[in-house]
Amino acid sequence: MSLAFTDGELERLREYLYRQTGMWFGETKRYYIERRLNDRLAHAGVDFAGYMSLLRIDSDERQALVNAFTVNETYFYREEHQLACLGRDLLPDIVSRRLPGDKVRIWSLPCSTGEETYSIALWLLENWRMVDAYNIEIVGSDIDTHALEAARAGLYGERALARLPESVREGYFESAKRHRRKIIDDLRESVTFTHANLIDGVRLREQGAFDVIFCRNVLIYFDEASRLTAARNLYDRLTPGGYLCLGHTESMSRIDERFRVRRFDDAVVFQRPEDAT
The missing domain is CATH 1.10.155 (Chemotaxis Receptor Methyltransferase Cher; domain 1)
Incomplete structure (x- = not known):
């Protein structure tokens, strides 16, 4: 009752x-x-x-x-224009300051059940010709431990896969069983999933620094004070010159003025200045 x-x-x-x-x-x-x-x-x-x-x-x-x-509504290739921006603009800028073989770190937070995190890996494998020239580390983090378990399992229904090209579904997912497909082990094991709380700056520091952070469609659930805390934590976790990608209805310009607004053909993103300390 x-x-x-x-x-x-x-x-x-x-x-x-x-x-x-x-x-x-x-x-x-x-x-x-x-x-x-x-x-x-x-x-x-x-x-x-x-x-x-x-x-x-x-x-x-x-x-x-x-x-x-927690809210875990997502799917593969969500806001695909940001993935295009990642490959065409953000990563080329980042690796221009690196040597071949250097590490590049990308963070998906919150990662929910893993679709957005795996989408980054899939997009780069399929569309960024320099993907093998650098040590790309992709990390997905979330506050929801059940979502993290699902992300590590890598099992997805047809609705989550609907936006993927047929060649990607066939190339990176096992045959459907009980209306679900499992992402292949090589790709699943190439992504790391960790527990993280966006407003806990002390614990977030344990994750290290990242060159690109995808933090989409979570700040809409925060009030002004918690958005400010989240913005500070995200800024601190970016390397100088690193980029932050938010959801299409979200903006950092009115929350934390330290971010530089960058407008590319595919997306508007927010950058920690290169000379930031």
Whole structure:
């Protein structure tokens, strides 16, 4: 049986989630919150007060709650124009300051169930002729541990694959079984997946620095304060001269003025200046 929650209880949960993730769920999300909260209370076998006490001592339940509230809607070759920009403009600029064989690091955060991270690898293999000349490291990170498990498994339905050319589906995915295809092991093992929280700057530093970061369609769930925290953390994780790709409705120019707006034929992206310290 579903429980009804007071305004005060829901506000307490909203504030807790905000502190954990940077995402703010307003009153319009009341049903969304109540449904997921009821699921967690039923699983734990406690009432609301008991659940909030449980969160203080049970790290597994804290993670399960975060997992329950993340959004994982994505597919392969999403916002493909940014992948084109990566190959035509961003990487050529980056490697102009490197030697053949040097490492180039690309980060997909949040990576959800892996489609966007693998898309980067697929696009480069298919479209960037210099892909073998450099040591390309692609990392996908997310706050949702269930999504990371799915990303590592690399199993996808036809809806996720719909935008891929037939040659890519046939070349990089095993034959369909139960309406799902598995990405081939060579490609799956070439991508690393890690747990990360966009608003936790201390833990993000453990990921190192990146030349290109794809951080798409997550800042829309943040308020002004958490967007500013995220912007600072992303800036800090970029190498000088590195690039940040956001979702098409998102912009960094009004959040953190340190980023330089770069307009290319395929996309508008945000750059950490080369002379940044």
